[in-house]
Amino acid sequence: MLQIQIIRKDPEEVIRLLAFKKFEARDIISDILRCDEDRRKLQKQVDEQLAESNLIARQVGEMMKSGRAAEAAPLKEKSAGLKAGIKNLETELATLEETQFRLLVQLPNLPHPDIRPGGHAEDNEIVHSEGRMPDLDDQALPHWELAAKYQLIDFELGSKISGAGFPVYKGQGARLQRALVSLFLDEAVAAGYLEIQPPLMVNEASAFGTGQLPDKDGQMYHATADNLFLIPTAEVPVTNLYRDLILRQDELPVKNAAYSACFRREAGSYGKDVRGLNRLHQFDKVEIVQIQHPDRSYETLEEMREHVAGLLRKLELPFRILKLCGGDMSFTSAWTYDFEVYSAAQQKWLEVSSVSNFETYQSNRMKLRFKGDDGKAQLAHTLNGSALALPRIVAALLENHQTGEGIRIPPALQAYTGFEMIR
RNA sequence: GGAAAGAUGGCAGAGUGGUCGAAUGCGGCGGUCUCGAAAACCGUUGUCCGCUUUUGCGGACCGGGGGUUCGAAUCCCCCUCUUUCCGCCA
Secondary structure, three states: OOOOOHHHHOHHHHHHHHOOOOOOHHHHHHHHHHHHHHHHHHHHHHHHHHHHHHHHHHHHHOOOOOHHHHOOOHHHHHHHHHHHHHHHHHHHHHHHHHHHHHHOOOOOOOOOOOOOOOOOHHHHHEEEEEOOOOOOOOOOOHHHHHHHOOEEEEHHHHHHOOOOOOEEHHHHHHHHHHHHHHHHHHHHHOOEEEEEEOOEEOOHHHHHHHHOOOOOOOOOEOOOOOEEOOOOOOOHHHOOHHHHHHEEEEHOOOEEEEEEEEEEEOOOOOHHHHHHOOOEEEEEEEEEEEEEOHHOOOOOOOOHHHHHHHHHHOOOOOEEEEEEOHOOOOOOOEEEEEEEEEEEEOOEEEEEEEEEEEEOOHHHOOEEEEEEEEEEOEEEEEEEEEEEEHHHHHHHHHHHHHOOEEEOOOHHHHHHHOOOOEO
């Protein structure tokens, strides 16, 4: 959620930057400003009335104490008369506050000024590219066929017990999952992240805090009996750990890493992109989260980007890093790098990680602050990234490392799988 | 699922209708003392909103919402959560 102060200060700049995200904000902004003005005017009125009422109450108190109860009667009456008016004003104020909030929540985060405007994939800038493209022969198979051939993943069985998009991993396939999770967690811990094992279900306040509600309502599985949501990413519970907190400046940066299963309804996405592991309702992911001082959050973003790149190197996968254009970034992000791994057998790039700086957008919702040197509380910046999401990594590993004898496991992973080849 | 107790400032914990944003202790910060540190002593120490924007003024907040009253942390109602006991159980 954007801070009202920023909109008040320079509404034209907000409109200009939101246009980078292909968001036409002019109407909402003018509604917000009008509402804000009304709200402040009303706030002043309410405060004045309350001040008067407080004064009378104090005077009555004095009289009661000094035994002049009779004199208090007219004051009591006056105060009682004020009451109805105050109540009406307060109700009106609450309505305005709610309206303003409802409007504010509709605005996406401002992209950083260095973000390119645009709304198409072609507007994304390839900022880095590395790794050797595998030259596979004509017999190269896509991962869903490899998964069947080596009995690693059973999609049909998953459909039977749950539905499409819930794969069952078996044998070396299951072991590969566990190995990747362990590798990713160990790397994160080595990089200074605190390992967290969060709940997989969260309440409404948490879903709101990181921006899943109301923006992505309908994308989460909702357990209505208890009003809990299955997490779409560990970002949600982990970032919300710090909701409503005022950290000390010397506690920054907070670095947390968490493995979790992730659940996404993916309502409305069907078609060729959903084949195999490309798009699932349940998948595993290790997420890294940082809470950082606003002055250093972009250094931190680069650090996180380098961490993710290191993982892909260990897995010996060719990858590229995209700096997303405004229109391709998420609602809540100010700056996003996407990592894509080349899938040789599908002959396309698969998104395997997304590393973002949300600046104060999440922290403003969550009231996540820190106390600076001046003793004043201010909003912290939040960042997160996948490090990494498993399914497309598994897809790329299977496809890129397939050989005539089987699928080669990169050395860094062998310690975790306990085998060098999938046969 | 049943029963009971509870929710107060960073933490612990007092406060049962008026001067309570709230005692006290711990912690934090500043100072005295010291070569320095500890101890001791003194002072200080919440968040949000509005107006002024330098000092300042007003308002709100004692889990959340509503009510009673001139006046609520304190009384009443509803909700949420926590703890303990019983039941069930990986």
